[in-house]
Structure formats: structure tokens, C-alpha cells
Amino acid sequence: MHAELLKLKTYPLFWISMVLFAGFIPLLFGFFLRADFQIEDQQMDLLQFLAPNASSLWQYLIFVASYGVYILILFLLSYTNRDLINGIWRQYIIEGVSRNQLVGGRIIIGAAVSLLAMFLLFVMGVYTIAQKEYSGIVSSLWELQAFFAGFGLYLFGFMMMALLLNAIVNSTTLSFLGIFFWSLFVEGIVRWVDPTTLSHYLPVYNFNRLIPNPVSALVGGGSLSATPEVQHVLVSLIWIGAFMGLLYGVYRKKDF
Amino acid sequence: MQSILTLSGLSKNYGRVQALSDVSLSIPEGSVYGLLGPNGSGKTTLLSIILGVVRPAAGTFLWDGEQTNETSANVGALLEKPNFLPKTKVKAQLEMMAVLRGIPSTERAKRVEEVLQQTGIADAAHRPFRSLSLGMKQRLGIASVLLSNPPILVLDEPTNGLDPQGIIDIRNLILNLASQGRTIILASHMLDEIEKVCTHAAILKKGELIKTEEIRKDKKESAGVVLRLGVENRPADDITKKLENWAVCLDVKIKDGYAIASFTAEAGGASGVNRYLSERGLYLSEIHPHRASLESSFLKAVEEKS
Numbered sequence: 001m002h003a004e005l006l007k008l009k010t011y012p013l014f015w016i017s018m019v020l021f022a023g024f025i026p027l028l029f030g031f032f033l034r035a036d037f038q039i040e041d042q043q044m045d046l047l048q049f050l051a052p053n054a055s056s057l058w059q060y061l062i063f064v065a066s067y068g069v070y071i072l073i074l075f076l077l078s079y080t081n082r083d084l085i086n087g088i089w090r091q092y093i094i095e096g097v098s099r100n101q102l103v104g105g106r107i108i109i110g111a112a113v114s115l116l117a118m119f120l121l122f123v124m125g126v127y128t129i130a131q132k133e134y135s136g137i138v139s140s141l142w143e144l145q146a147f148f149a150g151f152g153l154y155l156f157g158f159m160m161m162a163l164l165l166n167a168i169v170n171s172t173t174l175s176f177l178g179i180f181f182w183s184l185f186v187e188g189i190v191r192w193v194d195p196t197t198l199s200h201y202l203p204v205y206n207f208n209r210l211i212p213n214p215v216s217a218l219v220g221g222g223s224l225s226a227t228p229e230v231q232h233v234l235v236s237l238i239w240i241g242a243f244m245g246l247l248y249g250v251y252r253k254k255d256f
Numbered sequence: 257m258q259s260i261l262t263l264s265g266l267s268k269n270y271g272r273v274q275a276l277s278d279v280s281l282s283i284p285e286g287s288v289y290g291l292l293g294p295n296g297s298g299k300t301t302l303l304s305i306i307l308g309v310v311r312p313a314a315g316t317f318l319w320d321g322e323q324t325n326e327t328s329a330n331v332g333a334l335l336e337k338p339n340f341l342p343k344t345k346v347k348a349q350l351e352m353m354a355v356l357r358g359i360p361s362t363e364r365a366k367r368v369e370e371v372l373q374q375t376g377i378a379d380a381a382h383r384p385f386r387s388l389s390l391g392m393k394q395r396l397g398i399a400s401v402l403l404s405n406p407p408i409l410v411l412d413e414p415t416n417g418l419d420p421q422g423i424i425d426i427r428n429l430i431l432n433l434a435s436q437g438r439t440i441i442l443a444s445h446m447l448d449e450i451e452k453v454c455t456h457a458a459i460l461k462k463g464e465l466i467k468t469e470e471i472r473k474d475k476k477e478s479a480g481v482v483l484r485l486g487v488e489n490r491p492a493d494d495i496t497k498k499l500e501n502w503a504v505c506l507d508v509k510i511k512d513g514y515a516i517a518s519f520t521a522e523a524g525g526a527s528g529v530n531r532y533l534s535e536r537g538l539y540l541s542e543i544h545p546h547r548a549s550l551e552s553s554f555l556k557a558v559e560e561k562s
Contacts, residue, residue, distance in 0.1 A: 003355045010344055087339030094307045094333045095356050256309040 004105050007088075008079070017075035021068045022120045054129055054140035059212040061125045062144070062151050065117075066211045069155050072113055073162045073179060077172040080106060080163065084170065090256040099251045106163060107244060114155040118148065146227035150210035157207045157236055160243040167250040203239040206232045259321075260285040260408060260439045261306065266315035268301050268463075275301040277463045278315070283441060283456075288434045290454035290471075291443040298463035299443040300336055303412050306441075307333050332406035334414060338397030342386035346377065346396055349385060350403065357404040371399040376425065390417030398426065402433075409433060410441045415449060427453055481525055482518040485533075486542035498536050516546050 008014055083089050089102055122141070134140075141148065158179065165182075166175040183204045191199040199205055209232040261283040268276040276298040283289045291299045304310035306317050319331075340349045347368060354364045372378040375395040380388060388396065394417055401409060414430070415423045430453050434440050444450050450457050451471060459467045485495050495515040499505045508517040523529055526543050533540060 003352050006348075006352050006355060007341070010341075010348070082341075086341055087337070088341065090309050090335070091339035092356065093309045094331075094335060095353070096331075097356065253311060255304075255311060 001105060001108065003092075004109065007083075008109070011079060011082070013075050013078055017071050018116065018120070020071050021065075021117055022124055024065070024068045024071065054134040054136050055143055056214065057129055057134060058125060058141050058144050059147070059214045061121065061128065062147055062211050063214055065121045066151060066154060068117065069158045070176075070179075072117060072155060073159055074172070074176060076106075076110060076113065076159050077162055077166050077175050079109075080166060081170070081172045084256075087256075093256060099254070100248060103248050103251050107160070107247070110159040110163065111156055114152045114159070117155055118152045121151065122148075144212075147210075147212050150228045150233070153233070153236060153240070154207050154210040157203065157210075157240045157243075160240050160247065161203060164243045164247050164250070167247055167254070201235055203236070203243075206235040206239065210236055258285045259283060260319070261441070262318045262321075263302075263306070264316050264318075266302065266305055266317060267313045268298075268305060268310065269313050274463050276305070276312075279460075279463075279465045280315075281458055281465060281468055283439065285439055286437055287456050288430070288440045288442060288454045290450035290457040291441065291460060292445070292447065292450045292457050293460035294445055296462070297445075297460040299445075299460055300412055301463070302460070303333070303335055303410055303441070303443055307331070307335060307410060309335065330406055331408045331410055332401035332404065333410035333412075334394075334397040334401050335410070335412045337416075338393050338400070340385040340393075340396065340400075343384050345382050345384055346388070347372070347381040349396070350400060353400045354403050359404060367403055371402045374402060374429070375399040391419060391422050394418060395422075395426075398429070407437075408439045408441070412443045413445070414442065415444070415446070423449075481521075481523065481529075482516065482546045483526060483529060484542070484544045484546040485515045485517060485529070485540055486513070487538055488541040490538075495533065495538060495540075498533055498538055502532065514542070 092102060093099065125141070126138070161182075162175055162179050165178045166172070169175055169178065187199070187202045187204050190202060191205070210228045259282040263282070264280050266276055266279045267274075279298070279302060291302065293299050301310060305312045306319075344352075350368045350371065351364060354368060359367055369378070372381055375398050377388075377392055377395045377399060380392055380396075385393065385396070394414065398411070398414060401411070411430070415426050418426060427449065430440060430442065434453075434455075440453075442450065442454060454471055457469045457471055458465055459469070486492065487495060492510045492513055492515040495517075496508045496510060499508045499515070499517050502523075504520045504523040506518045506520060508515055510516070517529075519529060524531070526545070530540055530543055
């Protein structure tokens with residue numbers, strides 16, 4: 001892990017993706033912070049219309065930040081493929097590092113990046129909410145702690161899925177497009193064919209339900225619960241476990 | 257001599273291509289063992305398997321008597337080409353490798369400096385890997401291998417891309433390391449390199465082990481003399497007939513119209529052979545020392561296999 005950290009420190013895309021992720025939230029919220037609209041001669045602030053309190057604003061923040069997962073996936077894939085293309089994993093194996101240690105190291109980086117993203121979301125969220133002078137910023141997040149943890153699991157799940165796909169196709173571009181294709185088309189088709197049973201056990205369907213979706217709640221007129229459903233957490237954990245197990249299996253047999 | 261590495265029936269195929277076929281051999285501890293063969297003979301595949309980067313389709317290997325599918329912790333290896341990050345500086349790469357090898361932090365900087373000096377790339381310490389010439393990259397690879405002073409070295413074409421002086425430097429370095437009691441496994445397609453450096457050699461062709469040979473022992477046995485003999489206007493057959501019954505003549509054969517014969521030291525060298533034949537009515541028009549090298553052994557083995 002020490003050698004891995006030294007290597008990570010010198011990898012520009014790591015720092016770029018972290019800055020991008022940290023900048024992503026204020027950038028999107030900058031739009032909301034400035035936007036206002038008029039209804040019957042009454043000037044309304046868009047953000048306060050959508051999120052009247054700090055708790056609902058956190059829900060929007062987590063939801064919006066979840067799209068930053070693609071930045072993190074891109075970093076992890078390119079970091080892994082840089083090592084593979086330059087024969088670094090091959091050299092590490094020659095040096096006596098086992099395949100399990102290599103895969104384990106990459107899983108730890110995925111988990112660490114998820115935690116770092118959660119921290120960045122917290123810092124940028126507090127900053128963004130403070131700009132609008134909401135009250136109870138931290139206590140409102142405490143109410144949503146399960147969704148906040150779900151956000152970390154969501155990032156980690158997507159990254160494990162991307163790593164597994166990359167272990168099979170060995171390409172950053174193909175793996176990245178594969179995640180899109182799977183999320184938008186494959187699961188979409190399955191949900192269209194079977195909207196009730198099978199589709200409820202698909203990975204992306206369950207990952208998406210680990211985070212709040214205030215937009216659909218707003219459109220549907222319903223209210224959001226404060227925690228993700230246990231069923232989605234369990235299915236997501238099973239999928240993440242399966243992705244990790246398969247990742248070990250693929251690399252155990254792979255020639256470098 | 258105790259065996260440091262034993263291969264039993266190693267095979268590997270890439271799709272329909274049989275890269276290695278049922279290779280079994282034993283590498284003695286303290287030897288400089290050469291793997292000799294043309295490009296595509298399976299040398300790198302064999303080394304990749306014993307270093308754990310490629311999985312064999314069949315067979316096993318034992319490092320120091322222990323069956324494994326990974327490399328030994330005592331091995332330092334350079335396989336095919338040095339693997340480093342292109343934009344990272346030479347010294348930083350070696351420091352990363354030193355961390356990986358478990359060299360204590362207090363010794364790391366000193367050890368990195370030592371191997372930089374030892375391989376002659378100290379001047380390039382602050383240059384990124386991608387800016388190095390092929391020869392310097394190769395030296396960096398060897399520097400990385402030497403970091404932890406491993407007792408076993410595996411080097412795949414270590415003089416690839418080096419200029420003549422570089423080749424001599426690396427060869428001397430290998431001989432120096434071997435003199436310290438290290439076991440060195442060296443793959444090369446250059447006969448000369450194997451012959452000058454190795455104590456043992458295995459000849460591979462199209463993934464098959466054709467022959468194993470103890471180079472130094474052979475040299476001692478033929479320490480007498482090997483001569484190429486010719487008589488004007490007479491067939492080489494006449495010479496072989498005269499020599500066949502001479503007790504000090506170990507072997508005689510015809511090649512390109514000449515008789516190639518090896519003698520023990522008791523033959524008295526070229527003059528002794530000339531005297532013996534002239535006394536029997538054969539006056540040699542040509543008598544030259546013939547180099548009974550690994551080259552002839554290699555070519556013979558390859559020809560026989562073909």
C-alpha cells in the first residue's frame with residue numbers, strides 16, 4: 001500500500017478528478033443559487049422553492065453529487081490501466097506481490113476514494129448551504145446519515161462494477177462506455193421486459209436507490225424517507241461482494 | 257550441487273500456438289544457467305511462468321524445493337523489458353521499488369545511490385524514464401533488480417539494446433554477481449553471450465527443450481585440442497581412417513570437406529597430430545585450431561531437431 005500511495009501521489013489524474021469532484025457540487029449549485037423565477041408578479045428563489053430547509057437541500061446535494069461517480073470511475077479505470085499498460089502489475093508480481101494483494105490494493109483505493117468523495121461532499125455541502133444561510137446544516141445531515149452512507153456505498157459499488165468490467169475488456173474507454181451502456185440500455189431493457197420481479201435485483205437499479213431522489217419525489221408529489229430501504233442495501237452489498245469475488249477470480253487466472 | 261529451481265513438464269499455449277511444451281529441467285544453486293534459443297523459442301514464456309506472471313497450462317515448478325505458482329521472494333528479475341512509469345523520474349522509480357522490496361527507510365536512499373552507481377546511470381537519476389535510451393532503460397531495469405541484493409537473478413536478454421561497451425559492462429557485472437555465489441538464470445538468443453557468461457545452458461526451440469549442457473565441463477574435457485585438418489587432393493575420409501584408431505583422438509568427423517578432430521592433451525597439440533599423420537604417409541596441407549563452441553553444439557542440436 002505504501003508503494004501504491006507513492007504512485008498515486010504522482011498521478012495527476014487523481015488530483016484532477018478530486019478537484020473536479022469537489023468543484024462539481026458548487027458548480028451545479030451555483031446555477032441554483034443564482035436562479036430565480038417569477039410566478040404572478042412574485043419573484044421566487046429556485047433553490048428555496050425546491051429545498052425549503054437544510055435537510056431537503058442535503059438530499060439534493062447527495063443526489064447531484066452522485067453523478068460525480070463517473071469522474072471517480074474514470075480516474076480508477078485510467079489509473080488501473082496505466083499500471084497494466086506500463087507493466088507495473090507485471091513487475092509487482094515479479095517482485096513477489098501476489099495477484100490478491102494487487103486486486104485488494106485496488107479495492108482499498110476504491111473504498112478510500114469513496115470516503116474522500118464523502119468528505120468532499122460534506123465540506124462543499126456545508127459551504128454551499130452556508131451561502132444560503134440555512135439553519136441546522138450539520139444536524140440536518142445527521143438525520144440523513146443513512147443516505148450519506150448509502151452515497152459512499154453507491155460510489156464504491158459503481159467503482160467495483162467498473163473494475164470488474166475493465167478486468168475483462170482491458171480498456172478505460174470500453175469499460176467506461178460499458179457502465180453507461182449497462183445502466184441505460186441493458187438494465188433499461190430488462191426493466192421494460194420485466195418491470196416487477198427480476199429488474200428489482202439488478203445492480204444499478206439497487207445502487208440508485210441507495211441515494212435520495214428528490215426530483216422524482218417532487219414530480220411524484222410524494223415525500224422522501226430518511227433512509228434507503230434495507231432490501232436495496234442488502235442487494236447492493238450482495239452485488240458488490242459478487243463483483244469483488246469475480247474481480248479476484250479474473251485476475252487470479254490472468255496472464256500479465 | 258543442490259537444485260534451486262526444478263521444472264517438471266511445463267507447458268503453455270496461447271490459443272493454438274504451443275509456446276512451451278513439456279519442459280523439465282533442474283537449475284543448480286550457484287550456477288549461471290543460460291536459456292538459449294532463437295526468437296519465439298519459449299524462453300520468455302518459461303521465465304514468465306517461473307516468475308508467476310504467466311500461468312502454465314500444465315506442469316509444476318519448485319523454487320528451492322517448494323511447489324508454488326508465484327515467484328520466490330529471493331528472486332530479482334528483469335523480464336523482456338524494464339517496466340516503469342514513463343513520466344516518473346529514475347530515482348523515484350527506484351525508491352518505489354525499494355519500498356516494495358521492503359528495504360528499511362533508513363537504508364533506501366543509500367541503496368538507490370549504490371545501484372545507480374553500480375549500473376552507471378547516476379547521471380540520469382533525475383530524468384523521467386521515457387527520456388532514457390534503450391540501453392539506459394535496460395540498466396535501470398538491472399539497477400532495480402539489484403536493489404535488494406537477491407541471491408537469485410533472472411535476466412531476460414539483459415544486453416538488449418546496449419552498445420558494445422554496455423554489453424561488456426553488463427557481462428562483467430553478471431560475472432561479478434555470479435562470483436559472489438548468486439544463482440543467475442539468463443535468457444538470450446546470443447550464443448556468444450551465453451558461452452562467455454554461463455556455466456550451464458539449455459537449448460530451446462519452438463517451445464521444446466532440445467538439450468541441456470554443462471559449458472565449463474565441456475571446455476575442460478576438450479582442453480586438449482580441436483583441429484580442422486585437410487590434405488590437398490585427397491578426401492577427408494583418408495584422415496578420419498588414420499585417426500580413428502589413435503587412442504588420443506576423442507572424436508573425428510567430416511565437415512565441409514575437412515576432418516574435424518578433437519584430441520586429448522597427450523596428442524601433443526597441432527605439431528603432435530601433424531607428426532603422427534606424416535609418419536603414416538599423410539601430409540597435411542591445412543591444420544587450424546577449431547573452436548568446439550556452444551555454437552556448433554547449438555546448431556547441431558537444432559539441425560537434429562529439425
